Amino acid sequence: MEKTALNINIKEEQAKAQELIRQQGLRVLVCAGTGCVANGSLKVIEKFKELGANVSVLSDYDKMTTVPTGCHGFCEQGVLVIIPDKHVTYVKVKVEDVEEIYESHIKNNQPVERLLYTDPKTHEHVHKNEDINFYAKQTRTALANCGHINAECIDEAIAVRGYEALANVLEANNPDAVIEEIEKSGLRGRGGGGFPTGRKWRFTAANRGGKSYVVCNGDEGDPGAFMDRSIMEGDPHKLLEGMAIAAFAIGADEGYIYVRAEYPLAIKRLRKAIADAEERHFLGENIMGSNFSFTLHIKEGAGAFVCGEETALIASIEGERGMPRPKPPFPANKGLFGRPTLINNVETLANVPVIILKGADWFAQMGTETSKGTKTFALTGEVNNTGLIEVPMGTTLREIVFDIGGGIRGGKKFKAVQIGGPSGGCLTEEHLDLPMDYDSLIKAGAMVGSGGLVVMAENTCIVEVARFFMNFTQNESCGKCVPCREGTKNMLKILEKIVAGKGEMKDLDTLEELAHAVKDGSLCGLGKTAPNPVLSTLKYFRDEYIAHIRDKKCPAGVCTAMKKIVIQPDLCKGCTKCARICPVGAIEGTVKQPHHINPEKCIKCEACLTNCPFRAIVLE
Amino acid sequence: MSVENPNKIDTSKLDKIIESYDSKKSNLIAILQKVQEVYRYLPEDALTYIGTKMEGLSPATVYGVATFYAQFSLEPKGKYEIKVCDGTACHVRGSMPVLNAIKARLNLTDGQLTTHDGLFSLETVSCLGACGLAPVVVINGKVYPQMTSDAIKIVLDTLLKEEN
Numbered sequence: 001m002e003k004t005a006l007n008i009n010i011k012e013e014q015a016k017a018q019e020l021i022r023q024q025g026l027r028v029l030v031c032a033g034t035g036c037v038a039n040g041s042l043k044v045i046e047k048f049k050e051l052g053a054n055v056s057v058l059s060d061y062d063k064m065t066t067v068p069t070g071c072h073g074f075c076e077q078g079v080l081v082i083i084p085d086k087h088v089t090y091v092k093v094k095v096e097d098v099e100e101i102y103e104s105h106i107k108n109n110q111p112v113e114r115l116l117y118t119d120p121k122t123h124e125h126v127h128k129n130e131d132i133n134f135y136a137k138q139t140r141t142a143l144a145n146c147g148h149i150n151a152e153c154i155d156e157a158i159a160v161r162g163y164e165a166l167a168n169v170l171e172a173n174n175p176d177a178v179i180e181e182i183e184k185s186g187l188r189g190r191g192g193g194g195f196p197t198g199r200k201w202r203f204t205a206a207n208r209g210g211k212s213y214v215v216c217n218g219d220e221g222d223p224g225a226f227m228d229r230s231i232m233e234g235d236p237h238k239l240l241e242g243m244a245i246a247a248f249a250i251g252a253d254e255g256y257i258y259v260r261a262e263y264p265l266a267i268k269r270l271r272k273a274i275a276d277a278e279e280r281h282f283l284g285e286n287i288m289g290s291n292f293s294f295t296l297h298i299k300e301g302a303g304a305f306v307c308g309e310e311t312a313l314i315a316s317i318e319g320e321r322g323m324p325r326p327k328p329p330f331p332a333n334k335g336l337f338g339r340p341t342l343i344n345n346v347e348t349l350a351n352v353p354v355i356i357l358k359g360a361d362w363f364a365q366m367g368t369e370t371s372k373g374t375k376t377f378a379l380t381g382e383v384n385n386t387g388l389i390e391v392p393m394g395t396t397l398r399e400i401v402f403d404i405g406g407g408i409r410g411g412k413k414f415k416a417v418q419i420g421g422p423s424g425g426c427l428t429e430e431h432l433d434l435p436m437d438y439d440s441l442i443k444a445g446a447m448v449g450s451g452g453l454v455v456m457a458e459n460t461c462i463v464e465v466a467r468f469f470m471n472f473t474q475n476e477s478c479g480k481c482v483p484c485r486e487g488t489k490n491m492l493k494i495l496e497k498i499v500a501g502k503g504e505m506k507d508l509d510t511l512e513e514l515a516h517a518v519k520d521g522s523l524c525g526l527g528k529t530a531p532n533p534v535l536s537t538l539k540y541f542r543d544e545y546i547a548h549i550r551d552k553k554c555p556a557g558v559c560t561a562m563k564k565i566v567i568q569p570d571l572c573k574g575c576t577k578c579a580r581i582c583p584v585g586a587i588e589g590t591v592k593q594p595h596h597i598n599p600e601k602c603i604k605c606e607a608c609l610t611n612c613p614f615r616a617i618v619l620e
Numbered sequence: 621m622s623v624e625n626p627n628k629i630d631t632s633k634l635d636k637i638i639e640s641y642d643s644k645k646s647n648l649i650a651i652l653q654k655v656q657e658v659y660r661y662l663p664e665d666a667l668t669y670i671g672t673k674m675e676g677l678s679p680a681t682v683y684g685v686a687t688f689y690a691q692f693s694l695e696p697k698g699k700y701e702i703k704v705c706d707g708t709a710c711h712v713r714g715s716m717p718v719l720n721a722i723k724a725r726l727n728l729t730d731g732q733l734t735t736h737d738g739l740f741s742l743e744t745v746s747c748l749g750a751c752g753l754a755p756v757v758v759i760n761g762k763v764y765p766q767m768t769s770d771a772i773k774i775v776l777d778t779l780l781k782e783e784n
Contacts (some may be wrong), residue, residue, distance in 0.1 A: 038763035075752025212779050223707030226749035228666030261653070261691050262748055264761070302649050305746065319648035320681075321688040337646075380751040387752050418708065454708045468711050472746060475774035478688075583724050605720060607769075 003173055007289030008281060010158075010167035016246065017159035024065035026106065028052070029082040030093075031147060033071030034265055036078035040095060044079050047098040064106060067156075070234015070269075072147035073388035074134055077117060082147070085616045087128045090115040120384040120406040134385045137404045141374050142190075142350040143227075143390045145261075146234030151269050154276040157237035163282050165356035166241050170290045178249040179205060182352065184360035186372030191217055191308070191345030192423065192525070194438040195370075196434055200342065201249055203332035207340035208251035213433035214243050215336060215343045215493070217268070217313055218259040219303040222421030223472065224452035227376035228346035230388050232259065232266035235350070236273035240283060240296065242349030245356060247294045248603045250342050255294060258313055260301045270298055305422075305476035309524045310335075312478070323478045324524035347376060367393030371437035375448065380487055381418075382409050394435040397427060401455055412457035416540070420449025422469045422476075423529030423535030445536045447529075461558035463548050464539040466534050467495040473530035483521030487514050488530055495534070501561040503549035512524075512538065557619065560604040564620040567608075569594035571616035578608035578617060629665045633658065638674060645676045648685055652692060661693045662686050684739060690745075698734045698741035698778060703758040707747030710755040714768075718755055719744065721769035725776050740776075 021027070030036075030045045043049050048066040072080050077091035081101065088111060090101060097115055104110045113518075116125040117132050126132050140146075149156035157163070169178055183198025204212065216239065220228040231239060243255050274296050277283040285293045299317050306312045307322040314336050316322035335341025351373060355363045363371045372391035377400065380386045384406035391400065397417060401407070408414050416426045424445035427434065434440055441447050456465065474488040491514050494507045515531030522528050538545065547553050554562045567578070572594040579587040579595060586602040589595030597608070597617075609617045637654045647723035648670075655666050668684055671679030686692045700745050704710075706720045722728075722742055734741040750756045753765035757772060764775055 034748075034750050034763065035765070038750060038753055038756070038765045075750070078752070122784045220749065221712075221746070224709045224751055225747070225749035226751055229749040244656070262745065300650065300653065301689075302692060303745075304688060316649065317646065318646075319646040319685070321684055323688075378751055380754065386754075388707070421708065440755065452708065456712060460712055465712070470711060476746075605724070606717070610770075 004171055004290045006171055007168060008167070009286075010164050013280075014161065014164065015252055018153050021159050024067070025063035026061040026065070026085055027082065028064055028106070029084065029148065030066060030067045031070075031072050031078060031080040032068035032151075033075070033078075033230065034148075034263075035071065035075035036080060037265070039078040039092075041079040043095040044081065044093055044098055047095050048081075048102070051098065051102045054084065057453070058422055067150045068152075069145045069149060070151040071230040071388065073143065073230065073390075075384065075388070076386045080147075082129065084129075084148070086111075087130065089117060089126075089129050089132060091117045095241065099291050100573070118154075128543050133406065134387065134389070134404055137391070137399060139374050139392050140362075140390045141345050141354050141366075141378060142231060142238075143234070143388065146230055149235065151236055152272055154237060154280060157235070161357060162237045162353075163241055163277075165353040166244050166248075166282065167288060169245050169356060170288055170292055172379075173290075175205065175249045175251065177207075178351065178356070179246060179499070181329065181360045182249070182355060184369075185355045185363040186360075186367070187348065187351055187355065187363065188371065188438060189345060190347035190351070190375065190451070192222075192420070192447070192524050194448065196349055197344065200332065200344070201246065203330070204340050204342040207333060210339065211254075212246045212252040212340040213336045213342070214250065214252045214255040215238040215310075215313070215317070215341055216243055216255070216257040216310065216349055217310065217343055217345045218257055218263075219301050219308045219313060219495060220263075220346070221308045221476075222383075222423075222450045222452050224380055224418075224421055224454050225378045225450040227378055227388055227451055228375075229263050229266050231350050232257075232263065233269050236266075236270050236355055237277065238350050239270075239346055240273055240277055242344075242352035242571050243296065244283060244294050245352050246342060246344065246349065248292050250340075252342065253293050253295065255296045256299050256317055256336070257296065258299045258301060258307070258317060261303060265546050267298060267300060274298070284349060304478070305472075306478045306524070306526050308525060312524065313343065314341065321478070323480050324526075326523055347451075368435060368437045368440075370439050375436070375451060377436075377451045377453045378425065379405050379453050379455070381453075382412060382457040382460065383407070383455040384409055393437045396433050396435055398432040400433075400436070400453065405455065405602040408455065412459060415456045415458050415460060416462065418454040418456060418465060418469075419452065420447040420532075421452045422472045423447065423525065423532055424449045424452070425532050426540055428540045445532075445539060447532075459556050459558070461499075461554050461556040462537050462544050463495065464556075464558050466537045467492070467499055469533040470495050470530070473526065477526065477530070481522045481524075481527055483518050484523075484527030484530065487518035487521070488527075490514055491518070491531065491534060498545065498548050499554075499559045501548065501552045501559070503545075505546075505549055507549070508538065508542075508545060563604050564599065565597055565602060565604060565606065565609060566618060566620055567595050567597055568616050568618060571614050573614055573616070575613065578612055581607050581611050624746050629663060631669055634669055637671070638670065643674055645674065648674075648677065648682065649689070652682075652686055656692060659696075661696045664694065679711065682705060695733065696738065700740045700759055702740055702742045703745045703748070704742070705746075705748045705750070705754070705756040705758070706744040706753075707751060709751035710747075712752040715744075715755040717769045718757060718767045718772050721772050722757075722776065725773050737781075 081090040187197040312322040312324040331341040574592040671682035
């Protein structure tokens with residue numbers, strides 16, 4: 001195939017952009033992701049800018065520049081301030097701390113000890129970025145630039161080789177070679193399905209010639225997962241580049257990014273990124289002077305989990321109720337507006353540019369036999385370091401929870417990990433050394449899913465968690481398939497009955513029977529996977545279900561129906577504080593006499609318990 | 621954002637919104653989002669109007685779409701829209717006590733979503749993607765991280781004070 005001569009030399013553009021970055025002097029990166037903004041990072045940025053503007057003497061630099069970046073992933077420690085040239089990360093920075101960092105470290109090279117990250121195991125301050133376990137054990141590829149560049153500045157993306165892969169692909173002008181490279185890399189869908197990406201591209205490319213579309217699925221609906229949000233907010237150009245390469249490979253000239261309405265910042269940054277990329281001729285008509293044109297639109301979702309399913313997502317882009325339809329026809333043949341459509345998830349597409357740049361072999365050397373590359377996981381729940389991580393496929397759960405995650409909060413005992421959101425399952429202590437890849441997880445009755453990892457400790461009630469997920473899927477069931485619509489409702493009813501202490505042993509059999517009926521009788525992924533949390537908790541924690549049913553006890557002490565709050569008469573001084581606090585007037589007694597809780601009225605809100613100055617109120 | 625009187629539907633305003641989206645059927649969701657921004661909810665008359673006015677649609681279809689997506693509300697929402705995140709991470713870290721505290725502070729009974737004075741409306745959402753800050757409450761777009769039942773009461777008290 002003949003090479004295309006481009007009218008943009010990407011290497012020159014890169015050199016120019018890198019020079020711009022050099023001119024910034026000392027770069028102070030402040031996280032401006034959703035998490036850190038909530039913790040007040042915008043004020044921190046303002047303060048740094050204000051101080052930086054008047055800078056006269058800096059030890060090694062003639063100026064400093066404050067760079068608002070996307071998410072670093074270490075949300076819990078926000079606001080994060082990173083000074084790469086000084087290899088330092090400051091955590092939990094407040095606007096009041098900025099002056100001290102500036103005076104002490106930026107001007108006089110003296111790190112501010114009290115703002116350094118404290119290792120939860122050694123309780124020591126960590127001076128160097130590379131020694132923070134949370135980061136040290138990660139391999140970041142899809143997230144490589146997140147937190148290191150200004151997401152709203154296209155030059156910062158170009159400086160770190162943004163759009164170089166697209167330029168190479170356009171210059172070589174061989175769409176089939178691109179598909180081959182993606183196939184060879186072994187990349188699989190990161191949104192949950194795990195379908196080989198290259199094969200999906202090949203299926204869609206078979207329909208080249210007419211109108212076709214590339215759609216990015218940014219409807220990250222799994223509760224507890226936020227990797228796609230981080231990429232869209234922190235490195236939007238990488239996603240745009242991945243989509244453009246996909247469009248070139250399959251012969252599409254138009255694309256849509258479907259983003260949840262719950263992610264306003266991601267929508268804002270994507271809009272800016274698209275406008276900037278069009279201005280630089282990296283998107284739009286005749287990209288970089290080639291024959292290839294690609295127009296990109298953003299579609300905002302309106303809050304429906306089922307729209308993460310590709311056929312439902314297509315219906316939603318078309319302006320209809322987001323209901324799935326049977327496959328075949330697959331979107332590759334008949335998708336958006338009836339045309340061949342390639343649908344990939346955000347993280348999948350974000351892996352594309354680096355595969356093209358560094359080669360399929362480089363990518364395939366990471367991971368396991370059947371699961372190549374890296375995977376992001378959103379690590380949350382009862383773990384010390386919550387945040388977004390990226391590790392090679394096949395990393396064990398133990399490494400993730402105890403090394404990167406820093407172990408369980410407050411020294412509690414590890415109980416389980418819920419992986420893959422409402423479609424996934426539980427992993428217990430026996431799975432701690434299981435390699436995290438598509439196939440091992442399926443074998444263990446769980447799934448990678450989108451990568452949500454919720455760590456649960458001894459104080460988490462497994463039955464309540466199962467009820468929680470069932471409540472979620474029941475709410476989100478679109479109602480098209482009867483087994484899913486009615487089955488999830490009845491499963492939820494049983495689970496509610498059990499956590500209310502009214503369960504019967506025969507309920508467990510009914511629950512299992514319903515679970516299989518919903519799985520077998522539903523059309524889309526939502527229904528097919530909705531019973532997973534119940535089935536997997538029944539498998540690993542059946543005794544906890546039995547404790548709720550037979551002994552009317554919640555071993556974790558979570559289920560309110562089985563709780564009893566009492567005042568210990570020997571400790572109660574009769575100060576009347578609890579009686580005044582109680583929202584339902586359930587506490588009776590006279591001044592200076594031990595009080596008493598009327599169990600009939602008590603709603604178990606624990607307001608009295610947390611407020612008793614003499615700790616006389618306890619949970620039984 | 622100015623809020624329109626929901627009792628009177630200004631069809632010229634609706635026309636403008638429809639036109640700004642090229643009267644395209646596939647833009648129906650975006651159109652409804654804009655309408656909800658203006659009225660803070662979707663008045664039934666507006667739905668009927670859009671369904672009659674736009675080609676290829678019927679009031680029934682528009683109603684179907686409006687009731688399918690969680691973001692749309694057919695009831696007026698409060699001046700302060702409170703969203704309590706009940707995603708997995710928030711749930712595990714105690715979003716329910718926070719929700720109960722809000723209900724208690726605003727005297728909302730079960731099933732009631734908006735306070736009688738129209739000041740606050742309350743809903744749970746499944747995940748805002750701010751899991752590192754769990755549990756999270758969002759009021760009119762502002763994120764309040766790491767909430768507890770006491771902390772949220774202080775937030776609400778401050779808002780109530782401002783209103784009085």
